[in-house]
Amino acid sequence: GAVVSQHPSWVICKSGTSVKIECRSLDFQATTMFWYRQFPKQSLMLMATSNEGSKATYEQGVEKDKFLINHASLTLSTLTVTSAHPEDSSFYICSAPLASRDIQYFGAGTRLSVL
Amino acid sequence: GQQLNQSPQSMFIQEGEDVSMNCTSSSIFNTWLWYKQDPGEGPVLLIALYKAGELTSNGRLTAQFGITRKDSFLNISASIPSDVGIYFCAGPINPGSNYKLTFGKGTLLTVNP
Numbered sequence: 001g002a003v004v005s006q007h008p009s010w011v012i013c014k015s016g017t018s019v020k021i022e023c024r025s026l027d028f029q030a031t032t033m034f035w036y037r038q039f040p041k042q043s044l045m046l047m048a049t050s051n052e053g054s055k056a057t058y059e060q061g062v063e064k065d066k067f068l069i070n071h072a073s074l075t076l077s078t079l080t081v082t083s084a085h086p087e088d089s090s091f092y093i094c095s096a097p098l099a100s101r102d103i104q105y106f107g108a109g110t111r112l113s114v115l
Numbered sequence: 116g117q118q119l120n121q122s123p124q125s126m127f128i129q130e131g132e133d134v135s136m137n138c139t140s141s142s143i144f145n146t147w148l149w150y151k152q153d154p155g156e157g158p159v160l161l162i163a164l165y166k167a168g169e170l171t172s173n174g175r176l177t178a179q180f181g182i183t184r185k186d187s188f189l190n191i192s193a194s195i196p197s198d199v200g201i202y203f204c205a206g207p208i209n210p211g212s213n214y215k216l217t218f219g220k221g222t223l224l225t226v227n228p
Contacts, residue, residue, distance in 0.1 A: 043220045046216075103146070
């Protein structure tokens with residue numbers, strides 16, 4: 001079945017550094033991918049829609065300069081958390097829709113810890 | 116935007132018991148999705164429903180798309196310890212438009228062996 005690969009699964013970084021998270025659709029193409037943030041014991045919060053070949057669409061309240069999204073190919077989207085601070089520590093999850101079935105497949109998530 | 120009301124928020128059951136959870140919406144959905152999330156992992160699709168009244172099974176899991184298109188339920192029969200996790204319902208915010216999903220708040224399931 002359709003698989004979405006997300007890397008890394010866990011990252012620890014110092015405050016002020018930038019972290020890049022990759023999301024790949026392994027056996028299907030995705031012109032659109034989604035990035036979510038999840039706080040403990042809460043549901044997924046959509047951060048932005050990644051669009052292949054064009055700018056990402058950010059949800060209200062999400063800083064586009066803080067969370068840089070690049071969708072350079074039909075199988076890869078990246079999220080870069082710039083100048084990370086402890087409050088950016090969270091669980092980040094990507095997803096890609098399988099258009100033929102109107103569903104989304106999710107990556108395994110990335111646990112970001114900013115010291 | 117469309118809101119999904121998922122209940123119950125949490126359940127504590129004994130192994131072997133059956134479980135039922137549901138989602139309701141004030142708006143009509145054309146697709147209902149049920150996901151399970153294990154701790155530290157991304158959500159995994161369990162069942163997708165596409166037609167009002169549709170009843171679909173996946174092993175011990177059964178989900179139904181409500182006739183009104185405003186609700187769906189998920190049943191788990193004969194629960195086992197590995198059923199532990201958070202179950203989310205989801206549906207497309209704007210059907211046919213860029214596949215954005217809206218999620219219920221989740222049902223946390225704990226199974227006591």
